[in-house]
Amino acid sequence: MDLLQIAVVLGLLLLLAIPFGRYLSLAFSWEKTGLDKAFGGVEGVLYKIAGIKMQEMTWKQYALALVGSNLVMFFIGYLILRFQGVLPLNSSGIEGMDPLLAFNTVASFLTNTNLQHYSGETGLSYLSQMMVIMFLMFTTPASGIATVMAVIRGLTGQKHLGNFYVDLIRAHTRILIPLSVVVGLLLVSQGVPQTIEPTAVATTLQGEEQQITRGLVAALESIKHLGTNGGGYFGVNSSHPFENPTPLSNVIEILSMFLIPASLPFAFGYMARNKKQGLMIFAAMFIIFLAMLTTVYVSESNGNPALTQIGLSQADGSMEGKEVRFGIAQSALFTAVTTAATTGTVNNMHDTLTPIGGMVPLTEMMLNNIFGGDGVGMMNILMYAILAVFICGLMVGRTPEYLGRKIESNEMKMIAIAILIHPLIILAPSAIALATEWGTSSISNPGYHGISQVVYEFSSSAANNGSGFEGLADNTPFWNISTGLVMLFGRYFSMILMLAVSGSLLKKQLVPETIGTFRTDNTLFMGVLIGIVLIVGALTFLPVLALGPVAEWLTLR
């Protein structure tokens, strides 16, 4: 039954992703499409209010618009959090947020990370949940989708890169808002609350008082997954019965967060006018994903040997930190998907995963290109695709080409920087944290697992994932500042560098395809891509994985 339900969910994903990829390629097309009839009217009004014109941008203008608009959003969010205590819609009387925590929170939601150093129940007013969290949950994935569309336009040789503001608005009107409404209502039908009523007070069967926090959960829950955001309404995220009440809501949430990252390779194929280009990239990511999923599923099913030793049957798998309604299959699947799509929502506590099970989310965030978040994940795998082409070119002694354009030293420098930033901002701050009292004083689990907790926190920040080994006491100045900066570097450097690569390729002459051209639309390329991703990842991160999860596993067996 376990394997069947996992297979059905992944089958449904494929069924949705291919047509949705086609839809994405049309939704952002500058040619007239049928969609203009449906959305053009509303969009026209929005363009007028915001002063947007359909003008093409250079890569520099595009990057400037991305950074500029995000900067404004940062300040709006920061001010609301600081002053939520005196602003309206604060029925639970929550105070303004501390400056460093507010910096970390806004950086986190602006970068699509949604690392949460506060707890939703006690740290945010209803107004903040709406006008900071939900607002940024829409605009950041929209920024990511817009940017990847510009990058793809450049790589596939469209006329120009497009216009950031037009793409940003379209990502809202054509993708995120309509889907969020539908998914949100489906979730309410499963029992997710959507109310502005304050906390309910119950008298339990045993006659005690129980406070039940509720709120505008469904509206947040839908965009949290569709936008690969991942920040929960409640502290325990999608393991809370109000965020994820049934196995069906679990499946809806998995499909929601996987839909856009899984569709983008197909959209890329359509825009490259060669569907196989997208299919091979999808297949490479999907094969690595399946290996990860299998690892976490088997490891969790086998249970915790330490509990077997004290005589607790582990026949049902490792249930510490998991919910009965999900069991092992739906928990393992959720874990593999949330760190592949770098959403960071969790339906079980990753800190409690068995050592090898917990290594899976950690590894997926370290690779950071197995689907990845809305837009940015696709950019990351494209970086690796170009690297793969480059390495193959070196091996046969030819100037490498990607989609008919020469990859030269200028592009490779930027790609190399973009690829190297990710391990740098994970390993360097992890080393600092582990070497100083600032970091080690926050560790809650003794032994090798403590190393995993620290590395997980920075991997999650750098990959803009946002899940955590949540035992870590992370609301301290050190963690708020360090992870805040890592999240910002992790997001904007690679986006800007990829825009630059794309802008530079767009200007180049098309090279005619010959018999000697290295093809990127066949299974050979798929294999090379998988190899490059795994080799680069393993060379960088195996030592630290050996110190954390592998060492813990060896001591526990």
Add this chain to the structure above:
Amino acid sequence: MLKNLRVSLLLLIICGLIYPLAMTGIAQAIMPYKADGSLIVDKDGTVIGSELIGQKFTEPGYFIGRVSSIEYNAAGSGSNNYAPSNPAMIERTEIDLQAFLAANPDIKQEDVPADLMTNSASGLDPHLSPKAAKVQVPRIAKERNMDPNVLYQLVDKHIEGRSLGLFGEPRVNVLKLNMALDQLQ
């Protein structure tokens, strides 16, 4: 920069205000019970709890739910996040296991299901596996002076199957089961 401000404010109004409030309106209009949190209210209008949120049960005459480090206080949520190698988790489980065996002398150690002895993710898990409910029947039958077979049937009647017969795990809602238990007498 002015354009950035205009775009941001426009999106702030749409995504941060119109969207959540419209969603509240629609959800409240078509599914008010669920949108308010599936609250169970008795004849006098007192709220007993939520169908979806677990409650703390300690009395031996009730089915007892999973371990919760926050004692089912739904003003917050969470767990201790114990790593599988954490000695504190192993010690807690050992103590709980021995206490359970002492309170349920008819049960053999290897028949205790893992979900009963482990902390849920949310600390608010409303469910038990059917096995974990049934393993408590002999104790409750003795405590309430009831025929165990009646209780086994009651548990069977409260088993919720997999969603669409496929997704998730079969389970029993502890609060609903205990309410039905009270009504039997």
